[in-house]
Amino acid sequence: MQQPFVRFDHVEKSYDGKQLVVRDLTLDIAQGEFLTLLGPSGSGKTTTLMMLAGFETATSGEIYLDGKPINRIAPEHRNIGMVFQSYALFPHMTVAENVGFPLSVRGITGEAAHSRVMAALDKVGLKGLESRRPAQMSGGQQQRVAVARALVFEPKLVLMDEPLSALDKQLREQLQYEIKRLHSELGITIVYVTHDQTEALAMSDRIAVFHHGRIQQIDIPTQLYERPANAFVAQFIGENNTLKGTVHSATGSSCQIALADGTLIHGQAVDTPALGAHKLVSIRPERVRISPENQGDGNVVQATVIDITYLGRYARLRLKACGLEDFIVTLPNDGRDLALAGGNTIHIGWDAADCRVLDSE
Numbered sequence: 001m002q003q004p005f006v007r008f009d010h011v012e013k014s015y016d017g018k019q020l021v022v023r024d025l026t027l028d029i030a031q032g033e034f035l036t037l038l039g040p041s042g043s044g045k046t047t048t049l050m051m052l053a054g055f056e057t058a059t060s061g062e063i064y065l066d067g068k069p070i071n072r073i074a075p076e077h078r079n080i081g082m083v084f085q086s087y088a089l090f091p092h093m094t095v096a097e098n099v100g101f102p103l104s105v106r107g108i109t110g111e112a113a114h115s116r117v118m119a120a121l122d123k124v125g126l127k128g129l130e131s132r133r134p135a136q137m138s139g140g141q142q143q144r145v146a147v148a149r150a151l152v153f154e155p156k157l158v159l160m161d162e163p164l165s166a167l168d169k170q171l172r173e174q175l176q177y178e179i180k181r182l183h184s185e186l187g188i189t190i191v192y193v194t195h196d197q198t199e200a201l202a203m204s205d206r207i208a209v210f211h212h213g214r215i216q217q218i219d220i221p222t223q224l225y226e227r228p229a230n231a232f233v234a235q236f237i238g239e240n241n242t243l244k245g246t247v248h249s250a251t252g253s254s255c256q257i258a259l260a261d262g263t264l265i266h267g268q269a270v271d272t273p274a275l276g277a278h279k280l281v282s283i284r285p286e287r288v289r290i291s292p293e294n295q296g297d298g299n300v301v302q303a304t305v306i307d308i309t310y311l312g313r314y315a316r317l318r319l320k321a322c323g324l325e326d327f328i329v330t331l332p333n334d335g336r337d338l339a340l341a342g343g344n345t346i347h348i349g350w351d352a353a354d355c356r357v358l359d360s361e
Contacts, residue, residue, distance in 0.1 A: 010024055100117045140167055228358065244259070261323040329348060
């Protein structure tokens with residue numbers, strides 16, 4: 001079995017000696033992997049990244065890089081590239097001087113440094129702008145400079161702390177593609193922090209979802225979205241309808257849930273649920289159909305239309321159904337007039353396989 005490139009071995013972090021910000025973190029990252037640490041503010045994701053960078057010290061446990069413990073190695077000696085949200089460029093330096101700074105502190109100067117700087121700027125599409133200063137550049141260009149600076153000394157590991165959060169949507173999506181392209185072309189390992197679940201799904205090989213200092217689930221994007229391990233992951237990754245109920249019957253992971261309004265629905269549990277157990281049920285809005293046929297263990301329920309919003313690529317229906325006042329259905333825009341209005345009574349349905357029965361966490 002191949003040794004992980006980065007390993008967190010039962011790592012914990014506390015700032016006050018009482019409350020743990022990161023709790024018993026054990027995590028392996030493969031060489032060449034793009035791993036995203038995803039979670040809300042205060043979940044422990046940024047602290048985890050800062051411990052790997054060396055800017056924070058682990059309270060307990062050990063961090064390994066390429067098989068070697070690094071807890072007691074200073075940040076500047078870990079040979080890790082870093083890209084910050086704030087760009088962290090030197091305003092008095094030119095673009096070339098900013099990008100070349102990591103080389104100068106490593107004693108690389110002259111033509112060797114110049115060729116590396118120009119190659120790094122070429123990789124991020126900034127060749128020809130090396131004489132400008134940061135104030136003369138847009139936010140997107142400044143972030144490209146920061147990425148070039150992180151790559152110029154050819155590190156095997158690059159850490160990115162919410163690098164695109166200050167940019168507008170179109171530019172953010174463009175730089176997502178460029179960072180992913182660089183990752184693929186250079187074969188480097190990237191550990192990326194964000195609170196944006198769409199960004200994480202678009203860029204990552206794997207995603208580690210943090211909450212209250214623990215990893216709730218770590219998996220490839222499709223599995224996180226399609227098979228969340230608990231209600232927090234289901235609610236944090238994409239939109240979903242969350243219902244409450246108790247287990248009415250179960251055969252293996254297949255079960256029938258009794259909702260508070262008496263409706264019985266079929267679903268798939270993450271484990272074998274006990275009869276009478278209280279569960280949360282997750283249903284993605286795009287998996288719900290209008291006027292469905294009831295087949296096998298599918299679910300069909302009556303709903304009342306509250307309103308419908310046209311959003312271009314899809315329509316968003318807000319319904320009263322299954323005891324919820326805001327049961328959401330999204331329908332792709334296929335050119336047909338839905339001919340629905342507030343107050344209409346309709347039937348909706350979804351497959352049991354798309355009905356995820358979960359513990360609260």
